[in-house]
Structure formats: structure tokens, C-alpha cells
Amino acid sequence: MRSLVFALAAATALLLPAAALAAPIDIGPAVGTKAPALAATDAAGAPASLRDLAGPRGLVLVFVRSARWCPFCQAQLIDLRTAQGALKAKGYGLAALSYDSPEVLAQFAARRDIGYPLLSDPRSATIDAYGIRDPQYPPGHMAHGVPQPAIFILSRDGVVQAKLAEEGYRNRPPVTVILETVSRLP
Known part of the structure; x- marks a missing residue:
């Protein structure tokens, strides 16, 4: 019986997406608290x-590691394009922030047709204010x-209404979860 349970668990793990x-x-500021101010620039500086x-x-503010070298971040940034219209219809803006330079972000946005703001925080001031710098x-x-x-x-007015984060840098909440979360907010 034990081996059957293990086999079912292993098979399920192979069939489910990693995010599941x-x-x-x-991590970061608690829901219901005021979020730190942004200390970042857009891709134009x-x-x-x-x-x-x-x-x-x-605002839906997405923190990513790098649009230049992180393939998981790049995939997430590209996938977020599909959420922009739905978020706007629900009354929310969308922006993503990384420690990349404005030039890197501008190049990525142009190459990948990103229509929402990519924010540069090269000194990690906003990242540190949110308390989410990766300590490793x-x-x-x-x-x-x-x-x-x-x-x-x-x-x-900058109050954290919800937050989504998953263990490990490879795991990102899918767009459907973001949209469902926004839809549940008062």
C-alpha cells in the first residue's frame, strides 16, 4: 500500500505544473499595511x-530577479502581457520591478513587446524597503x-491588499491566480 501511495504521489508530481x-x-509588508514608496525609475529613466x-x-506590482539573465523572470514578464487588459478592466495598473538598469529593461520591453511599465531599482532601494532581497x-x-x-x-493609496509569492525562484503564480486574487478583492 505504501508503495502505491508513493507511486501515485510521484505520478501526480510529474503531471502537475511546477507552480501547482x-x-x-x-514575505514583504503585511496585508493591510502601507507599502513602502517606490524608489525606482521607468525604462526611460x-x-x-x-x-x-x-x-x-x-496597482499589481511584480518583483522579478532580472529581465536580462533570468529565464523564469523573462517568461513571467512575457506571460503578464496577457493580464494587462484584464487588470485594466478591473481598475488596476500593472508594473514589474527588478534591479536591472533602465537600458536593459527598455531593450527587453522593445524586443518582447511589453506594454506595461518595467521599473529599474539598480540599488535595490525598493527591494530592500519591501524586505524581499534574496539573502542567498x-x-x-x-x-x-x-x-x-x-x-x-x-x-x-498604497495599502497592501494581497500578496503572492512561492518558494523558490523558479515558481511564479500564474496569471490566472493573479486575476482571481484581484477579482476577490473588495
Whole structure:
């Protein structure tokens, strides 16, 4: 019986997408608290603010490691294109933030037809303010300063309404989960 249970669990693990097996984690500012201000620029180098990025109901702010070298981030950024219209219809803006330079983000956005803002935080000031810097990369490592991937859904006035994060940098909440989460908000 034990081997049958193990075989079923193994077969299920092979059939389910990796995101379905990831454990949710609780990182960053708590739901119901005011989110830190953005200390980032857009891909053109202009300062970014919640007020400018948010829709009438708020902002979906996605933290990614790098649009330049992280294939999981690149796939997520490309996939998020499918959510932009639905989020706008629900009253939310969409933006993604990484430690990449504005130039890297502008090139990625142009190459991949990204129509939502990609924000640059090269000193990881916003990443640190959110408390989500990935601690596994020491100073001097090329990935020092990257965030743990996470999504924060902020109200128009900057209060964290919901957050989504999964254990490990390979696991990202799918667009359907983001849209379902936004739909459940008051």
C-alpha cells in the first residue's frame, strides 16, 4: 500500500505544473499595511510613483530577479502581457520591478513587446524597503540585490491588499491566480 501511495504521489508530481507544487511563502509588508514608496525609475529613466502607475483601484506590482539573465523572470514578464487588459478592466495598473538598469529593461520591453511599465531599482532601494532581497547572494555576486520573486496588489493609496509569492525562484503564480486574487478583492 505504501508503495502505491508513493507511486501515485510521484505520478501526480510529474503531471502537475511546477507552480501547482510550490509552497506559498509570506514575505514583504503585511496585508493591510502601507507599502513602502517606490524608489525606482521607468525604462526611460523617469521617476516612478504609485500615483502614476496605479489604476483607479490600485496597482499589481511584480518583483522579478532580472529581465536580462533570468529565464523564469523573462517568461513571467512575457506571460503578464496577457493580464494587462484584464487588470485594466478591473481598475488596476500593472508594473514589474527588478534591479536591472533602465537600458536593459527598455531593450527587453522593445524586443518582447511589453506594454506595461518595467521599473529599474539598480540599488535595490525598493527591494530592500519591501524586505524581499534574496539573502542567498552575497556582495560581489552578479545576483546580489535581486528580490525574491513576489507580487503585491496595492490599493490606490498604497495599502497592501494581497500578496503572492512561492518558494523558490523558479515558481511564479500564474496569471490566472493573479486575476482571481484581484477579482476577490473588495
